[in-house]
Amino acid sequence: MPIPIIMDCDPGIDDAFSLAMAIASDELDILGITTSYGNVGLEHTTNNTLRVLDWLGDKTPVYKGIDRALLGPVVDASEYHGATGMEAPEIGPPTSVAQSQNAVMFMIETLMATRQKITLVASGPLTNIAMALRLEPRIAQHIERIVFMGGSTDYGNDSPAAEFNMLCDPYAGQIVLDADIPKIMFGLNVTHQVIATAEEVQRLRDLGNDCGRVFADMAVYFETVYKETYGFGGSALHDPCTIAWLLAPELFETRDMRVDVETTEGLSFGRTVHDIWNIAKKPVHTSVALKADADGFFELLRSLLIKLR
Numbered sequence: 177m178p179i180p181i182i183m184d185c186d187p188g189i190d191d192a193f194s195l196a197m198a199i200a201s202d203e204l205d206i207l208g209i210t211t212s213y214g215n216v217g218l219e220h221t222t223n224n225t226l227r228v229l230d231w232l233g234d235k236t237p238v239y240k241g242i243d244r245a246l247l248g249p250v251v252d253a254s255e256y257h258g259a260t261g262m263e264a265p266e267i268g269p270p271t272s273v274a275q276s277q278n279a280v281m282f283m284i285e286t287l288m289a290t291r292q293k294i295t296l297v298a299s300g301p302l303t304n305i306a307m308a309l310r311l312e313p314r315i316a317q318h319i320e321r322i323v324f325m326g327g328s329t330d331y332g333n334d335s336p337a338a339e340f341n342m343l344c345d346p347y348a349g350q351i352v353l354d355a356d357i358p359k360i361m362f363g364l365n366v367t368h369q370v371i372a373t374a375e376e377v378q379r380l381r382d383l384g385n386d387c388g389r390v391f392a393d394m395a396v397y398f399e400t401v402y403k404e405t406y407g408f409g410g411s412a413l414h415d416p417c418t419i420a421w422l423l424a425p426e427l428f429e430t431r432d433m434r435v436d437v438e439t440t441e442g443l444s445f446g447r448t449v450h451d452i453w454n455i456a457k458k459p460v461h462t463s464v465a466l467k468a469d470a471d472g473f474f475e476l477l478r479s480l481l482i483k484l485r
């Protein structure tokens with residue numbers, strides 16, 4: 177039985193990798209894709225989601241979400257992903273359109289109607305999911321788990337302390353982390369182990385199909401900041417770690433711990449705080465990925481991209 181999932185994303189180059197992997201897999205049943213502001217504005221992230229789906233010939237319905245954080249200024253990551261969030265000229269403009277229902281209402285209706293628990297996969301700011309939990313707290317009982325990319329057990333990328341998705345909306349992050357729902361977190365501490373090096377990019381090209389070439393180009397587009405700012409050997413494929421874990425959990429080592437977000441403005445605003453010894457004696461519902469098998473990840477990625485166009 178495929179795992180029913182809803183993907184909440186802000187494409188975004190690495191979000192696009194996630195979408196392609198999930199679409200290619202027979203083990204996942206994507207009930208809907210909800211979009212968030214984040215890497216760029218909501219109009220662009222929704223447009224990019226539709227572009228990827230149309231290009232891959234996938235008909236999953238897309239729902240537009242909230243266009244800003246619950247509180248605070250709008251930030252973006254266009255320095256990584258380009259002005260439109262996904263500079264991939266081969267993937268043309270979309271031919272389909274988003275559904276008229278809002279993402280938050282779609283999540284609530286789908287979750288309240290389901291008989292089988294649904295997994296939420298989040299790869300952008302957590303605003304849509306936080307809002308859904310606030311509007312209809314009973315959805316928690318229908319969520320199998322929330323698999324999200326965000327936070328970090330060590331340093332940040334959008335401030336010295338905070339990771340981008342969490343920093344976009346720390347309050348939403350805290351609402352989600354507080355919820356009594358099993359969660360698995362893919363923070364920078366583990367996604368920075370999954371680097372698209374020149375060798376890995378070449379292996380994608382060698383697949384010989386459109387996807388291999390286009391996703392190789394996207395990884396290269398994404399790598400400038402990683403090389404210049406962090407001295408990495410290529411771009412970090414953050415978001416697809418979530419899908420990789422759903423398909424092959426053995427690729428990651430995890431540890432259960434209490435996670436909260438710093439919501440006091442200051443140097444550490446948006447930083448995730450990891451109580452590995454449970455010193456605060458608060459409920460623990462998050463499993464944090466600590467180690468990734470990067471070779472295994474890229475093998476999985478190739479095995480999925482080869483199935484697409």
Ligand code: BDR
Pocket residue numbers: 188189190191215253256299300325333339340341414415
């Ligand atoms: C996260 O921020 C975005 O730029 C990426 O898509 C990823 O979700 C990494 O911090």
Ligand code: CA
Pocket residue numbers: 185186187188190191214215299300415
């Ligand atoms: Ca993202």
